[in-house]
Structures are given as structure tokens and as C-alpha cells.
Amino acid sequence: xxxxxxxxxxxxxxxxxxxxxxxxxxxxxxxxxxxxxxxxxxxxxxxxxxxxxxxxxxxxxxxxxxxxxxxxxxxxxxxxxxxxxxxxxxxxxxxxxxxxxxxxxxxxxxxxxxxxxxxxxxxxxxxxxxxxxxxxxxxxxxxxxxxxxxxxxxxxx
Amino acid sequence: xxxxxxxxxxxxxxxxxxxxxxxxxxxxxxxxxxxxxxxxxxxxxxxxxxxxxxxxxxxxxxxxxxxxxxxxxxxxxxxxxxxxxxxxxxxxxxxxxxxxxxxxxxxxxxxxxxxxxxxxxxxxxxxxxxxxxxxxxxxxxxxxxxxxxxxxxxxxxxxxxxxxxxxxxx
Amino acid sequence: xxxxxxxxxxxxxxxxxxxxxxxxxxxxxxxxxxxxxxxxxxxxxxxxxxxxxxxxxxxxxxxxxxxxxxxxxxxxxxxxxxxxxxxxxxxxxxxxxxxxxxxxxxxxxxxxxxxxxxxxxxxxxxxxxxxxxxxxxxxxxxxxxxxxxxxxxxxxxxxxxxxxxxxxxxxxxxxxxxxxxxxxxxxxxxxxxxxxxxxxxxxxxxxxxxxxxxxxxxxxxxxxxxxxxxxxxxxxxxxxxxxxxxxxxxxxxxxxxxxxxxxxxxxxxxxxxxxxxxxxxxxxxxxxxxxxxxxxxxxxxxxxxxxxxxxxxxxxxxxxxxxxxxxxxxxxxxxxxxxxxxxxxxxxxxxxxxxxxxxxxxxxxxxx
Numbered sequence: 001x002x003x004x005x006x007x008x009x010x011x012x013x014x015x016x017x018x019x020x021x022x023x024x025x026x027x028x029x030x031x032x033x034x035x036x037x038x039x040x041x042x043x044x045x046x047x048x049x050x051x052x053x054x055x056x057x058x059x060x061x062x063x064x065x066x067x068x069x070x071x072x073x074x075x076x077x078x079x080x081x082x083x084x085x086x087x088x089x090x091x092x093x094x095x096x097x098x099x100x101x102x103x104x105x106x107x108x109x110x111x112x113x114x115x116x117x118x119x120x121x122x123x124x125x126x127x128x129x130x131x132x133x134x135x136x137x138x139x140x141x142x143x144x145x146x147x148x149x150x151x152x153x154x155x156x157x
Numbered sequence: 158x159x160x161x162x163x164x165x166x167x168x169x170x171x172x173x174x175x176x177x178x179x180x181x182x183x184x185x186x187x188x189x190x191x192x193x194x195x196x197x198x199x200x201x202x203x204x205x206x207x208x209x210x211x212x213x214x215x216x217x218x219x220x221x222x223x224x225x226x227x228x229x230x231x232x233x234x235x236x237x238x239x240x241x242x243x244x245x246x247x248x249x250x251x252x253x254x255x256x257x258x259x260x261x262x263x264x265x266x267x268x269x270x271x272x273x274x275x276x277x278x279x280x281x282x283x284x285x286x287x288x289x290x291x292x293x294x295x296x297x298x299x300x301x302x303x304x305x306x307x308x309x310x311x312x313x314x315x316x317x318x319x320x321x322x323x324x325x326x327x
Numbered sequence: 328x329x330x331x332x333x334x335x336x337x338x339x340x341x342x343x344x345x346x347x348x349x350x351x352x353x354x355x356x357x358x359x360x361x362x363x364x365x366x367x368x369x370x371x372x373x374x375x376x377x378x379x380x381x382x383x384x385x386x387x388x389x390x391x392x393x394x395x396x397x398x399x400x401x402x403x404x405x406x407x408x409x410x411x412x413x414x415x416x417x418x419x420x421x422x423x424x425x426x427x428x429x430x431x432x433x434x435x436x437x438x439x440x441x442x443x444x445x446x447x448x449x450x451x452x453x454x455x456x457x458x459x460x461x462x463x464x465x466x467x468x469x470x471x472x473x474x475x476x477x478x479x480x481x482x483x484x485x486x487x488x489x490x491x492x493x494x495x496x497x498x499x500x501x502x503x504x505x506x507x508x509x510x511x512x513x514x515x516x517x518x519x520x521x522x523x524x525x526x527x528x529x530x531x532x533x534x535x536x537x538x539x540x541x542x543x544x545x546x547x548x549x550x551x552x553x554x555x556x557x558x559x560x561x562x563x564x565x566x567x568x569x570x571x572x573x574x575x576x577x578x579x580x581x582x583x584x585x586x587x588x589x590x591x592x593x594x595x596x597x598x599x600x601x602x603x604x605x606x607x608x609x610x611x612x613x614x615x616x617x618x619x620x621x622x623x624x625x626x627x628x629x630x631x632x633x634x635x636x637x638x639x640x641x642x643x644x645x646x647x648x649x650x651x652x653x654x655x656x657x658x659x660x661x662x663x664x665x666x667x668x669x670x671x672x673x674x675x676x677x678x679x680x681x682x683x684x685x686x687x688x689x690x691x692x693x694x695x
Contacts, residue, residue: 023626023644026414055544056631059642059655070642070655072629076541076555079562083629104544104662130371130694131280132243140279141379153276153383198344200351200373201691202398202479205442209468209478212445212461226346244351244372247343273392277383278376299479 001049001080003028009049010082014040018084030084034095037086041101044073044082051075052082055102060112062143067093067118073102094119115141182321189232189258190313192221196231198251201238203265203299210302220309228254233312234289235305239267239274240282252289260316262308263291266298273298336364339676343372349446349683350690352664356676363679366671368664373694381654386412386486386621389654393641394480396656397692399442402428402435403634405484407641408654410565411630412486415623415645421612424488425567430501430604431474431483432566432634433597437508438467439635440590440597444515447587447684451528456518463511466504473497486621488614498605505598512594519587529584533670533682536581543669544662547637549686552589553581559633571603583685590687593635622649636660636687658692 001009007028010018017040018030032040044052056072067088074081086095097120098105107129109120114130117139128135137147164187166179199207211217211224225231228251240248252259263285266272271283285291292315295308342353351372357365377396381389393408394401406428413420445460468478474493475483483490519525535545537553550557558575560568576592578585625647631640637659644653663686671679 026417026626026628029627053541056638057629057640057642057655057657059653059657061644061653061655063644063646063652070627070629070644072631072640072642072657074563076557081563083627102544103542104665107661107665129369130374132371137279140376143382145279147279150279151276153380197346201375202395204350205398205479208442208446209461209465213458214462214465239373239375241372241374243374244343247372251344273395274375274380277380279379280374280376301478 001078006080006082013047013050014043021085024083027083030082032084032086034086034088038096038098038101040084041071041098045101049078050080050082051077052080053077053102055098055104055108056081058098058105058108058112060116060118060141062090062116062141064090064143066090067116069095069112069118071098088118092119093117094121096121097123099123115139117142183317185321186317186319190316193233193260193309193313193316194223194225194231195233195235196228196251196255197224197226198234198248199237200240200244201267203237203267206299206302206305207235207237207264210305215302215306217306217309220306220313222309228252229256231255232258233260233262235262235264236268236285236289237264237299239272240285240288241280242282243280245282245285245288248285249288260292260312261285261289262293262295262312264295264305264308265300266296269294269296334359343369346450349688352688352690352693354667354679354683356679358676361675361677363672363674363676366668366679368667370664370690370693373690375691375695377691377695378654378656381651383650385649386623386651387619389651390485391480391482393654393656394482395691396695397634397636397639397658397689398479399689400432400435400439400634400636401480402431402484403632403639404656405481406432406566407630407632407634407639408643409484409486410632411628411641411643412621412623414628414630415626415643416486416617416621418487418615418617420488420615422567423609423611424613424615426604426608427489427493427613428484429566429568429571430601430608431471431481431489432632433601433604434467434470434501436597436635437594438464440594441467443590443635443687444587447681447687448519448525450680450684451525453519453522453525456515459511459515459518463508466507470497470501470504473500485614485617487617488612490614492613498608501601501605505601508594509598512591516591526584528677528681529587529685530582531580532583532674532678533685534580534582535666535670539666539669540581543666545637545666546659546662547633547635548586548589548593549637549659549663549666551576552578552585554579559631559638563631565630565632568600570607571600573599583681586685590635620649622647631657634659636689636692637663656695658689658695660686660688660690660692664688664693 052073054074061068070085168177268285274281293308339356343351353369355367393404441460441464445457448456540553573596627644629642640657642655
């Protein structure tokens with residue numbers, strides 16, 4: 001299946017739930033509503049033509065206006081790859097865990113809980129693991145995070 | 158008298174051999190400088206160069222340096238790699254577990270002043286010298302095995318120049 | 328009358344400074360005698376905030392930072408980032424540059440597998456393989472040094488091509504090096520394959536079933552040792568790998584022994600690829616024209632390649648300025664370490680060391 005065929009198939013299979021984004025011109029990037037995340041993920045994994053059974057990556061992005069959670073998934077039997085994202089508000093961001101669909105999501109979700117402050121619902125092990133145990137300075141990967149000890153790279157012309 | 162290089166000795170021939178006199182200090186420090194056993198403490202990139210130095214081509218053993226896995230058996234800790242804020246208390250603890258006299262080599266830019274992670278990093282300790290006292294700094298990212306070996310030779314020179322009373326004051 | 332002997336579970340803290348955890352990983356083990364009942368990995372002792380640093384650097388400045396993300400195969404980190412940036416800006420890379428990249432990537436894969444071979448054998452109590460493997464690795468280090476001046480963190484593969492051309496003596500010396508390594512691999516096999524102690528410690532230990540491997544997104548040699556034939560060089564092709572002839576070895580059992588054998592097989596395949604690439608190396612430019620103030624158009628892309636530890640991915644989000652909004656890296660070890668609690672329970676503590684070593688986990692890839 002080529003990228004164009006995959007785009008067509010997604011458009012016919014998920015006409016409402018997945019919308020193609022402008023930023024995905026180079027590689028298709030879809031948006032999924034936070035409320036439909038689990039439903040879409042389950043369908044993507046169980047669909048016979050797609051079978052996205054392999055989770056490559058989950059990354060959180062802070063664009064200063066909102067938080068985006070980007071999921072990169074792949075299909076081992078069908079040799080496909082797909083990206084989609086969920087857009088969340090910056091304050092009180094909360095998302096469903098996709099652990100039951102792809103168990104590999106466990107640590108990725110833990111990481112975005114720790115570094116970005118995204119609350120992950122129904123996650124079995126939300127514990128600090130990258131930062132020191134006694135860390136109390138907030139979520140350092142957010143763009144507006146600052147600390148007296150934090151030295152910014154000087155601008156060089 | 159070149160009995161052992163640079164060791165101050167006085168020798169006098171007697172029938173059937175010779176009497177050699179030297180100071181306890183120089184013998185003790187000579188022995189110490191020639192058998193520095195280092196703790197196998199590698200955290201990041203520099204650890205691979207530390208491994209290379211210990212292996213076939215560079216052969217650390219010929220300087221009398223052998224790696225030990227336990228801090229109790231080692232004289233020297235080569236801090237090879239970035240020390241983060243989470244790791245810093247552990248480094249201090251390993252240092253405290255070593256027996257006196259003990260020495261520290263800071264290997265690579267990260268251990269000297271944070272290296273490439275000085276700017277924009279919230280997690281890296283900017284220099285290990287405010288956690289443990291450092292004897293030798295070896296710059297580089299990572300330093301070549303040759304420069305690591307030179308640093309170790311400098312350390313043995315430093316040990317040879319020590320005075321016995323220095324220890325007690327420490 | 329003897330009373331009933333009562334036993335008690337106890338907790339052992341393995342790491343963060345432990346010789347067999349390859350860096351600074353801490354495993355909390357709940358033990359019943361010699362038997363491991365529960366493993367819980369604690370990471371973050373090498374969390375250096377590489378991703379945060381990349382957000383405040385220009386695209387060209389990100390490449391040396393990402394060298395430190397996976398230093399054993401730093402070439403592939405350079406390459407993954409360059410690949411993502413090239414996809415964003417749609418840069419055509421000259422053919423000679425692609426050949427040079429493939430040669431460097433495969434040399435780096437061999438160097439990494441040699442480290443694996445040496446350290447794994449050392450963890451299981453054999454010191455000789457370590458000395459042998461690092462002896463041969465130095466041939467590759469010499470090649471890298473004459474090309475880019477560094478032994479470990481190369482900063483060689485840049486956006487649009489490579490930093491500089493190879494010197495004239497590279498090609499003959501590279502031929503010589505792969506010839507020597509090709510001869511030494513059977514020697515390594517002779518050291519360990521039929522060794523009864525080695526077999527007793529590795530065969531049937533840490534079996535990873537294929538379903539579990541896919542569910543936890545294991546990749547690279549770990550996935551292929553469990554019998555899943557999935558190699559991104561073939562299945563999600565990048566660069567010019569479609570021009571070369573090579574096999575993708577798989578193994579049926581998914582135990583420690585299979586993972587070890589598979590990596591030695593991969594060294595042989597890498598040697599084949601390098602031989603073909605040296606044969607077909609064309610003349611021409613080594614770099615496309617990329618401005619110093621490189622500003623890719625707004626967009627986002629996730630690129631992934633097959634490195635010696637599995638899938639290495641870089642996600643870049645660009646907003647059209649000269650700095651990326653977000654760089655997210657994904658290393659194979661991150662997922663493999665998650666598998667330790669799954670397959671590391673109900674085994675002996677010595678087996679756990681073998682399992683950990685066979686995953687070839689490298690900590691900066693996990694902690695970043």
C-alpha cells in the first residue's frame with residue numbers, strides 16, 4: 001500500500017474521526033479528538049487492511065498555545081506507518097491511556113506526565129522516573145519553564 | 158644510582174650484596190603511584206573510551222591500572238561521563254565508600270563544567286568539583302585514550318610528590 | 328524438634344552503579360533466595376535533557392547534540408536527524424553522499440555489535456572476547472578518525488550530505504578492515520558457540536515470544552531473534568539500501584543465545600553491504616546546497632532508521648524558523664528496558680544479567 005492509497009483508505013474508513021492536517025504535507029498527519037482516541041486506536045489496530053500493531057513513538061509537544069500528543073504507529077504485517085495527534089488545552093490537559101491497545105505506551109505516557117504535566121487517565125504506574133525523586137520544580141519541558149540554575153544558550157549572530 | 162627510576166636511594170656494597178637505604182615516604186608513594194586501581198564508573202560516552210583504554214590497543218594494565226567493580230578496592234575514581242543531578246549523590250556516596258588515600262579524575266567536558274550540556278539543560282550537574290574534590294581534569298568530548306593515559310601519568314607524578322604528613326591533615 | 332524453616336522475600340538494589348547494567352540503570356529486585364520474583368527498573372540517572380537543548384539550537388547545531396544521544400552508533404543519530412530535516416525541506420542528496428552515509432552507518436553497526444559481543448561475554452564471565460572484539464573495533468575507529476577526526480562523536484553526516492569527502496587512502500584501508508573483521512567473526516564463533524558454559528548460561532534463558540515483542544515494540548535484533556522478519560532497511564526503505572544485496576537473518580527461539588548469534592550474522596551482512604558500496608562508490612558532490620541559516624517550511628515529520636539497537640526515530644516539528652519547536656527522539660533501548668519486568672521475573676539473578684546484556688541496552692538512549 002502506498003502513502004496515497006493509505007490516505008484514501010483512511011479517508012473512507014474514518015471520514016469524521018480523523019482529519020488530515022495542513023502540517024502533514026510531507027507525511028500524512030491526522031488529528032483525532034481526545035474523546036475518540038481509544039475508539040480510533042482500537043479500530044486502527046484491529047482493521048484487517050491496516051493492522052497497526054506496533055507503537056513507534058509517543059511525543060508531547062508544547063507549542064505555547066496548546067499541548068499536542070503525537071502518536072507514531074506502524075504495522076508489522078502490512079509494512080505501513082501513520083502519524084496522528086491529539087490536541088489538548090495547555091491547562092488541565094488530560095488524556096486516555098492507550099496502554100491496553102499498545103502496552104509499549106506505558107513509559108511514553110509516564111514521561112509526558114512527568115515532563116509536560118499531561119494527566120494520563122487509567123495509567124497503572126504514574127511514578128516519577130526521569131527526574132530526581134525529590135524534584136519539585138514543575139514540568140521542565142514546558143516552554144515557559146524557568147529556574148535560576150537554568151542557563152539559556154546565548155544568541156549568536 | 159638507577160635502581161628504580163627517580164627513587165632516592167643510598168646504597169653501600171657489603172660482602173655478598175648491598176645495603177639500600179631510602180625513605181619510607183618515597184617507597185610508599187612509589188608503590189601507590191604504580192598500582193592505581195580504578196573504579197569501573199562510567200556513565201556516558203567517555204565510558205566507551207575508558208573501555209577502549211582498558212582493552213587491547215591501549216592496554217591500561219601496563220601502567221599498573223586495573224579496574225575494580227567495588228569502590229572498597231579502588232584507589233582512583235575516573236568519573237567518565239555526564240553526572241546528572243540525580244546521579245550526583247550516588248557519586249558522592251561511592252567516593253565516600255573508597256578507602257584513603259583516594260583520587261578523582263574528571264574525564265571529559267561534562268564532568269569539568271557540564272560540557273555540551275551546560276546551556277539549556279535542567280538536569281546536568283555543572284562540574285563535579287563541588288561534589289567531590291578533583292585531582293586531574295582531562296578535557297575533551299570524549300578525550301582520546303592517549304589523553305586519558307597522560308592524565309593518569311600526571312596523577313602518578315602528583316602522588317610521587319606527596320608528603321606523608323599531607324594525608325594526616327586531610 | 329526442628330521448627331519449620333521460614334523464608335522471607337528481600338529487596339536487592341542493583342545499580343545505579345553496577346558493572347553489568349552498562350551505565351547507570353537501577354533495577355530493584357525482589358528476591359526469594361537466588362530467584363528473582365519481581366524486577367522494577369528505575370531510570371533517569373543519565374537524563375541530560377537533550378530534547379530541551381535541541382529546542383534552543385538551530386538545525387545544524389542539533390546534530391552534535393544528538394551525537395551524544397546514542398554514542399555507540401553516533402553516525403545513525405546524525406543520519407536520522409538529517410533524514411528528518413531533509414524530508415521537511417525536500418532536499419535531494421547527491422549520490423556519492425548517500426554511498427558514504429551507507430558505508431559509515433554499516434561500519435558503525437559493526438563497531439556497535441563488536442561492543443555488544445565483548446561486553447556481553449564479559450558480563451557472563453569471559454574476558455577474552457572483550458579484548459578480541461575491541462581489538463578489531465580499533466580498525467573501524469581508525470577509519471572514522473581519518474574521515475572526521477573523532478573516534479566516538481562524529482558530527483559527520485550533515486543535512487544535505489556529509490561534512491567532508493573521504494581521504495584517498497580510505498577505500499583501500501576500509502577493504503582491508505572488513506577483510507580482517509570478516510575473518511575474525513568465525514574466530515569469535517569458535518570461542519563461544521560450542522562452549523558448554525556459554526550454552527548453559529544462554530540457551531533457553533530470557534525467551535521473548537514474538538507476540539510480546541511486537542506488543543512492546545521491540546525492534547532490531549531483539550525482534551528478529553524472536554522470529555519476526557522486520558528490518559527497516561527493507562520494510563521502510565531509506566537511503567539507497569534497495570541497491571544492495573543482503574539477507575535479513577532471523578532466529579526462531581528468541582533467547583539470549585539467539586540474540587547473540589543474530590548480531591554476529593548481522594556483522595557478516597554489514598560487511599557484504601560495505602563491500603558492495605565501496606565497489607559502486609560514484610564520483611561527484613558530497614553535499615547539497617543547504618544554507619547556514621537553514622529554515623525548513625512549517626511541518627512535522629517522524630523519520631526512523633534501523634540502527635544496531637533497533638528502531639531509531641526522530642520527530643521534528645518545525646514552524647518555519649531556524650530552530651525546531653520540538654525534537655523527540657526514540658531509541659530501541661527505551662522499549663527493550665520495558666520488557667525486563669516481563670521476561671526477567673522467575674529467573675535467577677545471574678540469568679537476569681544475561682538477559683540485560685543480551686538486550687544491549689545503552690542508557691542515554693533511554694534517559695536522553
